[in-house]
Amino acid sequence: MRKLTNLVSSGLIYFFAFPSKVLAVNAVTPCDPNSPFGKICLDASNMGRLINSALTLIFIIATIAALIWLIYGAFKWILSGGDKTAVEEARNHITAAIIGLVIVFLAYFILNFALYFFTGKSLTDLTLPTL
Numbered sequence: 688m689r690k691l692t693n694l695v696s697s698g699l700i701y702f703f704a705f706p707s708k709v710l711a712v713n714a715v716t717p718c719d720p721n722s723p724f725g726k727i728c729l730d731a732s733n734m735g736r737l738i739n740s741a742l743t744l745i746f747i748i749a750t751i752a753a754l755i756w757l758i759y760g761a762f763k764w765i766l767s768g769g770d771k772t773a774v775e776e777a778r779n780h781i782t783a784a785i786i787g788l789v790i791v792f793l794a795y796f797i798l799n800f801a802l803y804f805f806t807g808k809s810l811t812d813l814t815l816p817t818l
Contacts, residue, residue, distance in 0.1 A: 739810055742798070749791045757784035 760780030
């Protein structure tokens with residue numbers, strides 16, 4: 688399994704590290720109205736907005752999942768009926784949900800801080816550099 692993982696990872700590194708001209712022959716030009724996907728502008732500012740939207744969506748999904756886990760732990764606590772093992776299990780669910788929320792919010796703030804520190808822009812102003 689380790690050999691397969693190494694083979695796949697080195698193949699991906701080779702593919703992305705050494706792009707060939709063959710990949711660019713039939714590429715869609717930026718803002719091509721005749722592209723099969725409609726009028727799409729493939730420039731760095733749009734990719735930055737796409738990454739920003741994807742990160743925001745991931746943070747929202749992680750927050751909702753942590754809140755659902757918190758509510759699940761609360762219901763388990765209510766329905767435990769005083770059983771010590773059930774209460775302990777419900778307490779562990781609630782603790783894990785709170786730790787998950789803290790990690791999600793810290794990840795968002797650390798990412799924003801790192802972007803502002805290195806680029807002077809926040810996550811909402813994210814643009815990719817052009818060559």
